Amino acid sequence: MEIKEEGKFKKLFKRYGVLSLACVFSLALALGIALGIPKTEPVTTSNIEFGLPMTNAVVVKDYADDRLQLNESLNRWEIHLAVDMSSENDAVFSIYDGVVDSVDSNSLDGYIVTINHSDGFVSVYSSLSDNVQVKEGDSVRKGQQIGNASDTATNESKDGAHLHFVLMKDGVEVDPNNYLDLQNK
Ligand SMILES: [Zn+2]
Structure with missing residues (x-):
């Protein structure tokens, strides 16, 4: 009985097996193409490849x-539209080519350098030491040192020596993590 059944199956497979396999393959292929076509929009629409500050x-x-x-430091809860970072090497670099918009200082933010980039991007570097290496109107290159944290x-x-880094796009603060690979460095 079992042998008979097996024989039947073999016959069936011989007849339809190849066809079924072909069906499965084309189905998988179609599915692959269908899944591959709709591309989700990337987080950034800019072609700029920023460096790290x-x-x-x-x-x-x-x-x-x-x-x-x-x-x-101020003993209050607040929204933080910046990324604070520190490093043993406290050098701070421009994240991209641009022009220095301003170099300011005040007691709350320390020394602040603001750089205008293309595509509506502006980067702001605060809590710098007083040895800022650029001045208003200077052209800077990506990776050029502008000062020290x-x-x-x-x-x-209370956060100690650090850089308070702000990235703006079209006048609004954006999450730098969407544009720069700041984590795991
Ligand atoms: Zn901060």
Whole structure:
């Protein structure tokens, strides 16, 4: 009985097996093509490849526009539309080619360099030490050192020497993590 059944199956397979296999393959192929066609839009629509503002840096306070984070220096909870980072090597670099829009200083933010880039991007570097290496109107290159991270920003003094980095697009703060690979460095 069993042998008979097996024989039947073999016959069936001989007749339809190849056809079924062909069907399965074409189905898989069609599915693959169908899944491959709709491409999701990337997070960034810019072709700019930004560099990093610091090397071997650790993110000490991340960007978040949907939750409050404790500012220990001011002892209050606040929205932090920037990424704070520190590194043993405290050199700070321009993330891309651009023109220095301003070099300012105030007791809350320390020394601040603002750089205009193309595509509506502006990068802002605060809590720099007083040895800022660029001045207003200077053209800078991607990776060019502009200053050093410090603890000059009294509104974040408890975080120690660090860079408070802001990235703006068309006048609005954006999450730098969507444009720069800041984590795991
Ligand atoms: Zn900060």
